[in-house]
Amino acid sequence: MLQGGPALSIDVLVVFGVVAGAVALFVTEKIPTDTTALAVLVSLVVLREFTHVSADEAISGFASPATVTIVAMYILSAGVEETGAVKQLEVLVARLTQGDRDRLLTATVGITGPLAGVVNNTPVVALFIPMITDLADRTHTSPSKLLIPLSYAAMLGGTLTLVGTATNLVASSIADDLGVAGAPFSMFQFTPLGVLVLVVGSVYLLTVGQWLLPARIAPHDLTEEFGLKGRLARVYVPPSSSLVGRTVAEARTDDVKILQVVRGDQTLVASRTDREIEAGDVLTVRADDETVRAFVDESGLRRLPRAEVTEEELALGEGRGTLAEVIVPEGSGLVGRAVGETKMGERFDATVLAVRRGENLVVEDVSDAVLNEGDGLLVHATRNGLDHLEESGDLLVTERVGGGLDIEPEPIDVRQALLAIGIVVGVITVAAADLLPIAIAALGGVVAMVVGDVVRPADAYDAVNWEVIFLLAGVIPLGIAMEQTGAAALLASYVTAVSASLPAIATLALFYLLTGLLANLITPVASVALVLPIAVSTANEVGANAFAFVLAVTFAASTAFMTPMGYQTNLMVYSPGGYRFTDYVRVGAPLQLLLTVVTTLGIALLWGV
Structure with missing residues (x-):
């Protein structure tokens, strides 16, 4: 216990135990995060003798602003x-x-x-x-x-002006009530x-x-959508290969389509090059595993077993190569014709890799597939060739990789x-x-x-x-417990005690870190309300600039990066991004430390400490 400060009581230890348990469950995700939050809520009431959280206070998170x-x-x-x-x-x-x-x-x-x-x-x-x-x-x-x-x-932008975030407004009001020079903001x-x-x-x-x-x-990834996983491969051409000195047209077979020639730092679209294959080239081919194996054996090639071919790599190449999904529209002249009869390679520098009809995929003998209205084709082509293909009116390009976005504005009321x-x-x-x-x-x-x-x-x-709503509502009572048992004040008292032996600028950084930690656990507004009076009092005791401490606390509370419940925008992206609790710690903790240094030095430079 610190002299004259809050005691490390059994109540505080119980709350710290609940916090530790909650963090462990959030990190491991043994149960859903919203369920963990509700478990925290229930635990606080069950242990109300120690947590001082009543049932009404426990469910107050559902009515929290x-x-x-x-x-x-x-x-x-x-x-x-x-x-x-x-x-x-x-x-x-x-x-x-x-x-x-x-x-x-x-x-x-x-x-x-x-x-x-x-x-x-x-x-x-x-x-x-x-x-x-x-x-x-x-x-x-x-x-x-x-x-x-x-x-x-968005959180960083909220530090630009008074109205960027509600935390700024709260801090301004509290600082004004404390009589800090420079407040309200x-x-x-x-x-x-x-x-x-x-x-x-x-x-x-x-x-x-x-x-x-x-x-x-x-x-x-279009290659996975069209069932080509395991049907795209890369092979290396050694000096002894029979393909050396032959063109791509001469090297390809009915069963093996050569899509790219990778030569050094160049990637050539196969349909656009009449260059001879050279020793050291890497060929991207489309065929099933057994056919690729036979092709490698017959031509004296070497397969690159770990080279996984993705749609992004197929969109590379001189001649502006791209991978695209095209649809056979109603009234197309290609309806009723087999893919091999369309001569897309000759007309548009295009290679059809797969055909999709409803839930069915054609990935074998693609050239024999007869086209119907509504069929989707996965095509590897040059971008110019794809443009000409679309201009023909026989096919409609619905998606292309690496060729930019062409989103047509929708009608708007x-x-x-x-x-x-x-x-x-x-x-x-x-x-x-x-x-x-x-x-x-x-x-x-x-x-x-x-x-x-x-x-x-x-x-x-x-x-x-x-x-997201249940997650936030469930953890808000945890902040109430930390405040009412004195757990949060205990943390603040340790910072105040340590500051006595530190330079003012180091104390400023410590209050930034403390506020950031609390903001990640008990919401930014609550951390400002709790820490700001202590920070101002400490600044006055050590003869430092109180306004500088107000800014440190305000900025730290506005940048609670390390937990999804630290700030409401973090919660809003939690589900759409498919994130885990640890992702916020992994990305947010280094940023929090970086901004501790930057903000502290910025305050010292602009306002002094």
């Missing part, structure tokens, strides 16, 4: 999406990114961050989730690689620091963050779109002006959406991700 706000934001987002307005933005982003995954990630972070500085970050993420997941599907990218960056960028008072944090955080998300993020949801967007803007304006709490303003927006016939009541219920 954060919970209500997320429910409302899901519905508001669904209303805007229903009008087609989000699709228009998606078309614009698609044209800017042109199907490039790195550009899509850059656009996600680059648009979300600044926008979240002027619009509360929760509705920004709510509106962007459906757009980002759709674009991820179209660009054959795992949404897991985009949705945590979306949430984190003006709209752009800490924008320079916010810009620094946003830039550093964005660079991290575009580089290290991508390396750390797993692809929990597998990217959309302008009146309904303006009404939906106006409602969302109204919600944000009312909350930013402090006319109503954001939860009440958002519920008012839901009422307006339903009354205005933007969204139907049944669709409103379907729009809510209830797993």
Whole structure:
């Protein structure tokens, strides 16, 4: 026990035990995360003699402003999406990114961050989730690689202005009540620091963050959809091979289609090259395993057993190679003709790899398959050839890999779109002006959406991700227990005690870390309310700049990256990204430590300590 500080009582130990158990279950995912959250809720009441959490307090998370706000934001987002307005933005982003995954990630972070500085970050993420997941599907990218960056960028953007996040408003009010010079905050008072944090955080998300993020949801891959897994192979041409000196046309057989020639750092589309095969070339071929084995033996080749061929690799090559799905439309001149009779290779530099008819796939003897209306073909071709194929009118290109995105704008109900967007803007304006709490303003927006016939009541219920709601509602009482038993105050007292022997700037960093830790467990607003008075008191005791400590606590609370329940936008992307609890720790912990250094030094440079 610290002299004069909170005691390490049995009550505190029990709460820490519940926290440890909850974290263990969240990490291992032995049971669903929302079920774990409800188990925490029940445990706190069962152990109420130690946790001091009553039954009413345990279920208060279901009426928490954060919970209500997320429910409302899901519905508001669904209303805007229903009008087609989000699709228009998606078309614009698609044209800017042109199907490039790195550009899509850059656009996600680059648009979300600044926008979240002027619009509360929760509705920004709510509106962007459906757009980002759709674009991820179209660009054959795992949404897991985009949705945590979306949430984190919105959180970083929330540090730009006073209205970026509700935490800023709470911190401003508490600091003003404590009589801190410089409080309450003006709209752009800490924008320079916010810009620094946003830039550093964005660079991290575009580089290290991508390396750390797993692809929990597998990217959309046409080769797997058309049953070609195990039917694409790479073979090496040694100097002794009989193929050396022969052209691709001379080397291919009826059963073995050569799609690419990889020569050094060049990838040649086989149908476009009349070059002779050279020793050292690597050929990408399409055939079943037995046929590839025979081809290798007869031609003196060597198979590369670990070379897995993906759609992305098939979209490489000089001549602008691409892989595409095409549909045989009604009235096509190809209906009733076998694939081999269409002469697609001669006419369009195209090789048909597989045919799909409903749930049935044709992957053997493809050239003998007779085409019907509605059949889907997997085609490897040059992009120019694919363009000419589509211009012929006999086939409709529905999806191409590596060739950019061509999303046609859908019809939009302008009146309904303006009404939906106006409602969302109204919600944000009312909350930013402090006319109503954001939860009440958002519920008012839901009422307006339903009354205005933007969204139907049944669709409103379907729009809510209830797993997220139960997860948040279940862990909120844990914060109550930490506050009421003195567990949170005990942690803060240790930081205060340690600070006596540290330089002021190190104490500032410690309060940043403490606030960030608590924000990940008991919500950002609660961590600000708890830590800010202690931080200001400590600053006064050591003769430091109290305003600097206020900013450190505020920024730390706004960047709770390490748990899905740390911030509501983290919860919103949890299910769509297919994430695990550990993903937030893996990506968020290094970012939290990086921003501890950057924010502390930024505050010291701009305001002094």
